[in-house]
Amino acid sequence: MTTGKPITCKAAVCWAAGEPLKIEEVEVAPPKAHEVRIHILYTGICHTDEYTRSGKDSEGVFPVILGHEGGGVVESVGEGVVGVKPGDHVIPLYTAECKECKFCKSGKTNLCGKVRATQGQGLMPDKSSRFTAKGQSIYHFMGTSTFSQYTVVADVSVAVVTPKAPLEKICLLGCGITTGWGAVVKQPGIKGSTVAVFGCGCIGLSVIQSSSLVGASRIIAVDTNPNKKEWATKFGATDFINPKELPEGTRIQDHLVEITDGGLDYTFDCTGQVQVMRAALEACHKGWGISTIIGVAAAGQEISTRPFQLVTGRVWRGTAFGGVKGRTELPGLVEDYLKGSVKVDEYITHQVKFEEINAGFEAMHSGDCIRAVVDMS
Numbered sequence: 149m150t151t152g153k154p155i156t157c158k159a160a161v162c163w164a165a166g167e168p169l170k171i172e173e174v175e176v177a178p179p180k181a182h183e184v185r186i187h188i189l190y191t192g193i194c195h196t197d198e199y200t201r202s203g204k205d206s207e208g209v210f211p212v213i214l215g216h217e218g219g220g221v222v223e224s225v226g227e228g229v230v231g232v233k234p235g236d237h238v239i240p241l242y243t244a245e246c247k248e249c250k251f252c253k254s255g256k257t258n259l260c261g262k263v264r265a266t267q268g269q270g271l272m273p274d275k276s277s278r279f280t281a282k283g284q285s286i287y288h289f290m291g292t293s294t295f296s297q298y299t300v301v302a303d304v305s306v307a308v309v310t311p312k313a314p315l316e317k318i319c320l321l322g323c324g325i326t327t328g329w330g331a332v333v334k335q336p337g338i339k340g341s342t343v344a345v346f347g348c349g350c351i352g353l354s355v356i357q358s359s360s361l362v363g364a365s366r367i368i369a370v371d372t373n374p375n376k377k378e379w380a381t382k383f384g385a386t387d388f389i390n391p392k393e394l395p396e397g398t399r400i401q402d403h404l405v406e407i408t409d410g411g412l413d414y415t416f417d418c419t420g421q422v423q424v425m426r427a428a429l430e431a432c433h434k435g436w437g438i439s440t441i442i443g444v445a446a447a448g449q450e451i452s453t454r455p456f457q458l459v460t461g462r463v464w465r466g467t468a469f470g471g472v473k474g475r476t477e478l479p480g481l482v483e484d485y486l487k488g489s490v491k492v493d494e495y496i497t498h499q500v501k502f503e504e505i506n507a508g509f510e511a512m513h514s515g516d517c518i519r520a521v522v523d524m525s
């Protein structure tokens with residue numbers, strides 16, 4: 149019985165920005181009130197993990213246990229936890245859902261305010277950490293820290309899912325696929341409309357898949373990596389454009405406006421590059437085009453365009469976790485996966501053992517990795 153006691157296990161610790169992860173023995177304290185300790189079995193690696201590891205995140209704190217795309221089984225719960233019990237299969241949530249705060253009750257956003265402030269500081273809600281390695285306190289990451297065999301999260305940051313679903317697959321619903329899915333299905337009007345998706349990694353492919361699912365009339369995938377043409381087509385893109393192959397001096401936004409009779413109804417940035425975000429906005433149709441920023445830009449980066457782009461009716465917006473309320477909606481998305489209406493397995497290009505987690509990070513730079521799943525055992 150481990151309930152109420154610290155657990156010693158392995159975790160991948162990033163000791164400083166830019167350093168590779170190091171597998172260390174860590175002590176994971178028992179969950180306090182309104183906390184849940186989870187045995188993480190599988191985790192995906194998202195570009196946001198790499199972004200923070202590399203030092204580009206303005207909220208990055210070190211040493212830290214990264215990871216936010218996990219699947220696991222609840223080991224124990226702290227006092228006052230309801231709705232989650234030991235043995236439950238769960239997906240930790242980096243976007244909490246308390247159902248009680250101003251944000252949750254607004255009906256306008258999935259951005260819960262309950263634990264976000266301490267989460268951004270790498271701490272649990274009582275402003276302390278549950279992780280110790282080499283006698284040193286280690287920071288949490290995004291309220292999830294799934295690169296540890298055991299992690300502690302706030303009870304509002306846990307989605308309970310059916311045990312029928314394979315955790316080695318549905319861990320990916322903890323971020324990338326769900327983000328792309330929500331960005332589309334929660335935005336009314338995409339059925340019958342034209343869409344352009346900039347960046348065909350996991351997020352972009354999920355936007356493409358979901359646009360196809362809801363019945364977009366044309367889905368143009370834009371990516372500088374020619375290998376992504378096959379991927380984009382497989383997920384439902386009708387066209388593929390590599391901006392590097394345009395005639396010299398032709399901007400991607402001008403080309404898109406030209407071939408779509410004035411621009412797209414909807415565009416999505418899934419690259420995290422501010423000049424691409426600008427192109428995505430400017431590729432929108434005058435009067436009604438809506439551009440959604442999903443990509444995360446490096447610290448210090450800012451977006452810009454001529455205000456006239458907005459004056460003339462284009463809308464610039466963004467989304468976190470696709471606008472999805474995790475505790476309420478993830479269980480249903482897992483069921484959709486089991487029914488076959490949402491692809492998940494198809495995104496997995498790499499499977500790595502825990503000791504090889506750095507190889508999973510390296511794969512992300514290879515251009516042929518959509519998602520690497522880490523077996524945490």
Ligand SMILES: NC(=O)C1=CN([C@@H]2O[C@H](COP(=O)(O)OP(=O)(O)OC[C@H]3O[C@@H](n4cnc5c(N)ncnc54)[C@H](OP(=O)(O)O)[C@@H]3O)[C@@H](O)[C@H]2O)C=CC1
Binds near residue numbers: 420421469
């Ligand atoms: N808002 C949110 O809630 C979330 C945001 N994110 C963010 O979304 C972004 C995408 O993540 P992910 O799909 O994992 O990333 P990937 O790196 O896998 O995908 C990005 C794709 O864009 C391509 N690309 C690079 N430069 C350009 C360019 N100038 N024009 C067009 N395409 C280009 C890349 O090519 P190449 O293969 O050559 O690199 C790659 O295929 C990241 O910034 C991530 O941090 C992720 C999850 C949730």
Ligand SMILES: N[C@@H](CCC(=O)N[C@@H](CSC=O)C(=O)NCC(=O)O)C(=O)O
Binds near residue numbers: 205264323444
């Ligand atoms: N910490 C960064 C911003 C990082 C960021 O934008 N994260 C996304 C999720 S990315 C997932 O892979 C997000 O949901 N943001 C909303 C939030 O509340 O964190 C910075 O400070 O720029």
Ligand SMILES: [Zn+2]
Binds near residue numbers: 216217323
């Ligand atoms: Zn992510």
Ligand SMILES: [Zn+2]
Binds near residue numbers: 245247248251253259
């Ligand atoms: Zn809330």
